[in-house]
Amino acid sequence: MVVFTCNACGEAVKKAQVEKHVNICRNCQCLSCMDCGKDFWGDDYKEHVKCVSEDQKYGGKGFEAKIHKGDAKQQEWIQKIHEVLKKPSISPKVRNILEQMRAFDNIPRKKVKFQ
Ligand SMILES: [Zn+2]
Ligand SMILES: [Zn+2]
The missing domain is CATH 3.30.1490.490 (Dna Ligase; domain 1)
Structure with a gap:
């Protein structure tokens, strides 16, 4: 208010x-x-429906940080997949799947979905 x-x-x-x-x-x-x-x-x-500083004071900042955190996690996850791809030891089948997945940004992080 x-x-x-x-x-x-x-x-x-x-x-x-x-x-x-x-x-x-x-x-x-x-x-x-x-x-x-x-x-x-x-x-x-x-x-003056909503004050800018009010928005920053209550939740505005936290909300942004939350999104950012989730995004960072996703980036970390994508990074991991890229690392696995670099390994010569992985089977061609897995590599193929991972190559396909790399095209997507929203790779599921939960194991069930991932499989
Ligand atoms: Zn007055
Ligand atoms: Zn104001």
Whole structure:
């Protein structure tokens, strides 16, 4: 939830309560976002649905890291397959399968699926 500060009375007003606040606070013309500090005149605050800094603070970062972690794991896995392929000892049949699999990015990591 985006929270604004009323520039007239200095009160913290949640976005859902802005309309109510404007009725009470007659001098309220400009609202500043508490998170990013931007000023919003008149009805401009309505456009401010989600604050960027709020997104970064709650989960935005974690979400990104999660994706990145999964991606790194996948890369590691692909790397492993490439290493196996380099070994001269593997049977031509296995090599053939692995060669085919190399074309895909989403090689299943679970043993059952893999087989
Ligand atoms: Zn006010
Ligand atoms: Zn903001």
